[in-house]
Amino acid sequence: MANSARRRVTSSDVAREAGVSRATVSYVLNADPRQSIPEHTRRRVLEAAARLNYLPSPAARELARGSSDLVLCLLPDWPIGFSVGRLLEHLSRAVAEHGLTLVTHLASVKDGLVQDIWRKVAPIGVVVMGGLSDADRTAIQAAGIQAVHILDEPGTAEHNEMRLSQMEISRVQVAHLAGAGHRRLGFAGTDDERLAGFAQLRLDGVRGACEDLGLPEPVVHPVPLDPERAAAAVEAWRSRGDGEPVTAVCAYNDETALAILAGLRRLGLTAPGDLAVIGVDDIPSAGLADPPLSTVELDLEAQARFLADEVVRAAGGMPRFPDVSPISVRLIVRDSA
Structure with missing residues (x-):
């Protein structure tokens, strides 16, 4: 393909190269057990994908299989103190209970590198602990990656x-x-x-x-x-x-x-x-x-479980902790007040 070096190769390119439909490409690359694909067709698709250096989206592949992979946590330029560190620990454990792996990245909107990060990681979901630029938000939505926001996106329930x-x-x-x-x-x-x-x-x-x-x-x-x-x-x-x-x-x-x-x-x-x-x-x-x-x-553990559930729910899965609310606080009375 003349322009394959200038843009990302898609499943449509693989379909044209192999002489099959996009659906067939999806069935083959996702190893869909519900579809019976002839061996010579399967081999033709895999060879076409190899020739074009096609890398299927892990998000699409994992969702198609009905299993899970990576969750990207975008942490803004916050001081990593006791509470943030504990929240990340709890979030890592909570997503693991869903069969997910948490990847945390320090990312500032000013850096202009957020899109590069989620494209490389290709997660099934993103936990955004701060603001995103309009360009990043639009790009993540266009890629079909589900984002759960902590402090922005005022119209969402999790917000x-x-x-x-x-x-x-x-x-x-x-x-x-x-x-x-x-x-x-x-x-x-x-x-x-x-x-x-x-x-x-x-x-x-x-x-x-x-x-x-x-x-x-x-x-x-x-x-x-x-x-x-x-x-x-x-x-x-x-x-x-x-x-x-x-x-x-x-x-x-x-x-x-x-x-x-x-x-x-x-x-x-x-x-x-x-x-x-x-x-x-x-x-x-x-x-x-x-x-x-x-x-x-x-209750940082409750917040973490809430976030993990929101990621899974947004990706079309079933929440593990459906009754968990992040609104759980405890007063500790000592001598200063």
Whole structure:
């Protein structure tokens, strides 16, 4: 073929080369047990595919066989902390229970290399832990590869479930602090732009919970992982000149909460007496803090099983954990709030 070097060889090219239909090519290359193909025809198709260097899509081949192969997890430019690492561990185990293998790749929309990755891996499904460019999204859809998104694709059911799980974290934080008598709450955001999406969801959850309980709008300050700058945020919450001082803070995550505790110590203050603090994630150091950190733990295993089921369901298979919801959180009460 004159242009075979300039574009990917397709099953149509193989069919023309072998003098058979595309369906016959599919039956032969997928070893479909339901079809009886004469041996000389089967050999002609295989020889044509070899001459053209045709590589059938693993996604199509695996789905046609009714079995499974690879799931690609596209991880954006996030810091790989305790929670992300645990989620990937659970996701790997969850897809393995479906007979799948998880392949994780760090990929940024800015890199322009996402299409190269999924084309090389040719997965039966993609878990997208962040945004995709319009070009990548369109190309993945055109290739028939099913994608499950965590934070984008607002119109999808999995999107809504995963977002709701993030907001539920904040609602549990607010309910605990309000139950302890705090009325003026703060929200400690992050100054890491890579985490802006998660931080915004959790802030939305705090705002919604405060509104539901008749509490004032939370006072928001970003808290860097630096004791001196965290101390500045603490002073801003405690010395508000425009109204009631903040007495308790919902932190974006445990690391941010630990920074607040460090800021309090820098000022000679303590939690919860001078400022109550509650985090998110229950990282190992949370229980070792001074004072031990109250926090909210998200059920990462449930989230992983939910994602694995969504991949299998999207690819036309049967979910293994049909009743699993990613909206499962647990309050861990210690001494900081």
